[in-house]
Amino acid sequence: MDNRARTLIGWAVTVVLAAVVVVGLVMGDSAPQDRVEALGSRIKCPVCQGEAIGDSPSETSAAMMEIVAEKVAAGETDAQIISYFTARYGDGILLDPPFAGRTLLVWLLPVVAVAGGIGMILSRRRPPVNTART
């Protein structure tokens, strides 16, 4: 087999495999995630130490999970359910800090860090004139 044919077969294999992965992703079960469970992982158990109500075995958590389940069954949106809990317990009840208010900064700081890091790396590059091979 000559080189040209081998290259072509190589490309064909690559493309077919990539196609399978892409098709799999597109058709993929976008995991109809259990909303109760998802919400349960975002709300902190108020009597435990940093555990989510979905993870904690305490009775308080169990009762709160039941409220979540009832509200999901009643057709309330995630935002409505979250604000129900923040109204009663304050923002400290959330494990998932909102992108606003007091917790806006906790999301912005990593972005600033990435930008600063990239800036530092770019400034370390040799000026383009010198990149020509000698």
Added chain:
Amino acid sequence: MTATIGYLAILFAALSSLALTVQGFRGMRNPARATVAKLQWPVYGLVGGAVLAMIALEVGILNDDFSIAYIANNSATTTPFIFKVASAWAALEGSIVLWGLVLAVFVYTVYRGVARRSGPDLLGSGALAVMGIVSLYFFVLMATVSNPFSICAQPASIGCLEAGHWPWADSLAALEGRGPNPLLQNHILMAVHPPMLYVGYVGMTVPFAFAMAALMLGASGTEWLLRTRTWTLIAWSFLTAGIVLGGLWSYEVLGWGGYWAWDPVENASFMPWLIATAFLHSSVVQARRGMLQAWNFVLVIATFALTILGTFLTRSGVITSVHSFTQSPIGPALLWFLMVVLVASFGLFAARAHLVASSPRLDSLASREGAFLLNNLLLTVFAFVVLTGTLYPMFVEAFSGAQVGVGRPFFDRLAIPLAFGLLLAMGLGPITPYRSARPDIVWQRIRNPLRVALGAAALAVVLGYRTPWLLAFILAAVFVISVIARNLFVNARTMATKRQMSFPAGALRVMRNDPGYWGGQISHLGVAVLAIGIAFSANLSVATDITLTPGSTESVAGFDITYVSSFTRQESTRFVSGALVEVAKNGKVVSNLEPRLNQYPTSTQSVATPEVDASWNGDLYLSLKSIDARQVTLGVFWFPFIWLVWVGGFVAAAAVVWSRLVKKPSGERLTETRASRDG
């Protein structure tokens, strides 16, 4: 008597640390004074004092000497031998004794290195002086606010109510000790996990001390890096193993159904790991290309500061979490030390940076250096994210009084893309040449690994795994593994042809020629396997609670779970109540599991012990949530391929053995070794 001996040993170790600092600095200033003899006695004194203090504590514990407050509150006559031994470091004061002992051992190994060199060793003397300061701090801590040998001034019926500081004062022994925290005496891993983590934490003192000495001497170059490489790798390895063991402990003992919760104490060990990992990589760039000299100082200072921050977070009770079982004046003491470390070391760095900063610049971003920079950027940002998320609620509460929650969803959301980027850098790095990479060369090297990775992802799709992040991680991790395999294959083939040896012999020769590089690659292999394991357990785990009456069955994740009966039994140290559960798959009984609740006499809280049926494709994990006469509530979890997490983690940690213990074949030329890296 034991208490007095132990306390005097601590004072002796503190004085020896002071002497070491003085002699070390004198040696650094004046080469004529940098003699081994001057350093010898302070080092021996420090090691002797630290060992004696630990022995005194262990002797007291094993003899049930409840006149010592620490022992009365953390051990009991009924505690099994192994947990008695471990209770010497299971609580605050004792853990600092272990810290001091580990530090003393590191001081000794550094001293041995200094003693072996001929002629004055300014850098080594300075490093020993810095280690003397750190050790002085910890032994003074033990002699003051965190005294493990405080006597019991007012005993309770169980344990000790009030401690008196001076060990030679009159003491009253409690009749029975309180015993270790039930969570801690529930599993043997608790005897192993903290010492490993401490070796990791404390070991980072060595590169820090050498870096400080290099700054004080204004010594640029790689001497401090190369001399401390072994310690850095050993510390990193233990830190890695300690973190993985912590995850395993959490999984086996806590019963909440997971191994990592982004708990502040887990974060406290993960942050120094991330920065130490960045340091391991950037020091390679400095050694090979002379770049990043100043950056390496920053990383090594940050690593050391983060180990102190970690100790502060864990031991001060400043954050409430399952690990923060103590509150004491040690918090402010550690915070002050952290401030002093930060101000002194960064101050020294700022004053001397002009002497040690390197000039070589980056030729092109598309190069091995570029991949290392990407790795460093991602690791430091990762550490910064963990630091921000961990400290943010504390700062908000301190300054505004308001409570905000930053927990698992926050960390997951940012950690997943960062980890994915790290895997990509890990795959692309080893096949990218230094200086500047030509696209055709890179493509020629990655096309086969890329096909293998696509093949693995396609296979996963065919097998029915279609979660996007899972596929992305399989793709990236298999790419990393096949790049390593390709490099080994290509180099082994060349070696075998050139030297007329068999292919396996050629592969072994290639790996022995450059143990540092191949140790790193084995570690990468472990991390890739770990990443696949985490991706599976994070995306495809099943978790649910079921309530069963005796004889009834429910199906979870393809298993039929039948509650057979309840049982209770009295064990030597605990009262156990549990459920006998039969697990069947496709009508065939596969296992009988006994998830339990353990009740310890010295504690009111009961501790759940989950039971796991492990198989090649995953763990069925049962944890007992509640049990009464009528029914039982079980947490049922299915963790696919979770063993990949443990195996990958330990391979990553153990790979250091290859990079440090394998001897290069004699007569091998270095140039050839280097060439093999780029092949």
